[in-house]
Amino acid sequence: MHELAITVIGPDRTGIVADVAEALAGIGANLDDSTMTRLRGHFAMTLICTGPSADEVRAALETLTADGKLLATVRAVQPETDAAVRGEPFLVSVHGADRLGIVAAVTRVVAGVGGNITDLTSRLTGPLYVIVAEVDLDPAHADELAEQLAVAAAELGVDVTLRRAESEIL
Structure with missing residues (x-):
């Protein structure tokens, strides 16, 4: 299992969240943490997922980014070692x-x-x-x-x- 940080940004449109979530679920990537928002007409999403390799995730998101409107980045991250709340x-x-x-x-x-x-x-x-x-x-x-x-x-x-x-x- 790999832990990955994924970002997706681009012009907002209906269905982006569903498209990204389906692409990730389709390859067995589990969304552990996520935040998504609309910023003045632009969509921004940051996810932490566990599952397949970064290359597999990039390939799965390629169909969503092929037209150049969305930008997706994927990078491996280390699992959180100290999740204790400090206050x-x-x-x-x-x-x-x-x-x-x-x-x-x-x-x-x-x-x-x-x-x-x-x-x-x-x-x-x-x-x-x-x-x-x-x-x-x-x-x-x-x-x-x-x-x-x-x-x-x-x-x-x-x-x-x-x-x-x-x-x-x-």
Whole structure:
């Protein structure tokens, strides 16, 4: 069994997820982890699969990429050796006027207190910029993170909130 990281990007269209999933299932590749999204008319997918070799997966995806509209990459990765969560789940939310550097500033503050971002989504909706990030964080650092996020928020002119994630939300 091989563990593979696969990315697929290109213009969004109906059926991409089904096409990729069917191609992978057809050769016995099991989707262990995946994230898929639409970004301003473009589709992006990242998968971790186990199963056949990287060459077999590339060949299976060739029919989907032959017209040049989709780009697929496949590479072997090492299995995760330490899957232990290093903290508890928290959510960081950011809302405000769009400006350069918001993601960089907020994520640097999170990293500075040892928080590990496990998922992050950002979206520009008209003039409003929104970020929602899931963070694994040692609860002992939650107050420190909240204080530092407040400082960053004031500098950026945005609203930032930090709260424990409810298990049913995740």
